[in-house]
Amino acid sequence: MVEQGLRAVYESNGWEIDLAQRELRSRGVSVPIGSRTFEILEILVRSGGELVKKRDLIDQVWPVATVEENTLHFHISAIRKALGADRELLKTVSGRGYRLLGIWTVRPATGPGHLLYPKESASAQPLASTNLPQPASALIGRTAEVEEISRLVRAHRLVTLTGAGRHRQDTARARGRS
Structure with a gap:
């Protein structure tokens, strides 16, 4: 398992969720998503396939704001749109919450620009x-x-x-x- 202080890359079936770069990639190609949408995706992938309740997502992504469920639904739709043909990876448990399906392997984020590399190498990529x-x-x-x-x-x-x-x-x- 990856150490707590390091940022990880979660991989499954050609998808990568790079927590250090805050990037979703499909077969190595970056898929643009917004920062709040990425935060939701990060919470879901870190949950290891477990159900994440709607209220928990809202409280974690918007800790000091009052946000309605429709805002969460908007970002969930954005994740599904980004996943395209693999949109079934994001499962809705009606009235309760969401879970990210698939077998996600975790590896340390390595390479230029990641925390495991010296800062000087960040400009190499x-x-x-x-x-x-x-x-x-x-x-x-x-x-x-x-x-x-x-x-x-x-x-x-x-x-x-x-x-x-x-x-x-x-x-x-x-x-x-x-």
């Missing part, structure tokens, strides 16, 4: 595209900064930028002082 809009105009003289921010956005769910922008020379001097 091309990163997934983001949902950021295309810029309205080009930034002049900020190529390195844009590349760094793009890399961070692809690698992390949340990136916060603060402070005023600096010139490249100021950035180099600021780094030299630390």
